[in-house]
Amino acid sequence: MRIRELGIGGAFLVEPKIFPDSRGMFLEVFKQPAFAEAVGHPLNVAQVNCSVSVRGTIRGLHAIHLPGQARYVSCPAGAIRDIVVDIRQGSPTYGQHVAVELSEDNRHALYLAEGLAHGFAPLSDQATVFYLCSATWSPENSYEINPLDPDLDLPWPRDREPVLSDKDRAAPSFKEAERLGILPSYADCQARYAELAAAANGATR
Known part of the structure; x- marks a missing residue:
């Protein structure tokens, strides 16, 4: 399993090793020791979500107020x-974005640390997405940013009219x-990451 940080700190792409044979294939979707070594702390899974979306859908941009909710996202069916x-605010990459493809073919996963926003759109006629979440979701702590903001100019698929929830569109x-x-401020997010790393180090002593 290869885990590498993307162009934005706190966003990691997970590339598992796939073992195909005559029966199909096998892979490790998540491995705590490899994850903790790459990120600096383990992932505490408090909630697992599943969404199914049709082509043209855009879900996002979604974020959670600190202490936040880290997410480990994969696409076991279709592609997004x-x-x-x-x-x-204050981050060296403030306002910038990175885009990755997650699919049933590449079996990649994406980890997003607390304080980052993300959204996704299917590249296939239908896509299933699983999220491992570090905290349970609460509506009072979540917020949205318009994914079609022209200033962000995000690379969404352009093959059809986007379908958004009323909340995301507004x-x-x-x-x-x-x-x-x-x-969130970059300093507060860095303090949160340091807190998670310190707690992990304390637990291993």
């Missing part, structure tokens, strides 16, 4: 483009979210 946006733009004061 997942886009991570750095919304941490979400503020990135600059509006900044003015509303709902975005």
Whole structure:
């Protein structure tokens, strides 16, 4: 299993080793020791979500107020483009994004640390997505940023009219979210990551 950090700190692409044979294939979807070594702390799984989306759907951009909810995202059926946006004020990559393809063919997964926003869109007629979440979801702690914000200019599929939830379509733009004061600071996020690493180190002593 290869785990590498992407162009935004706290976003990691997980590339498992696939073992095909005459019966099909086998792979390790998640491996705690490899994950903790790459990220600096283990992933505490408190909730597992599943969504099924048709082509044209955009889900996101979604984020959680600190201490937040880290997410480990995979696509076991179909294919998606997942886009991570750095919304941490003061970050060296503030306002930038990275996009990755997760699919039933490559079996890649994406880890997003607390403080990052993300969304995804199917590249296939239908896609199933699983999320391992470090905390349970609570509506009062979640917020959205409009995925079609022209200032962000995110690389969503352009082959059909996007289908969004009412909440995502009405979400503020990135600059509006900044003015509303709902975005996390990079310093607070770094402190949160250090806290998780310190707790992991203390548990192993």
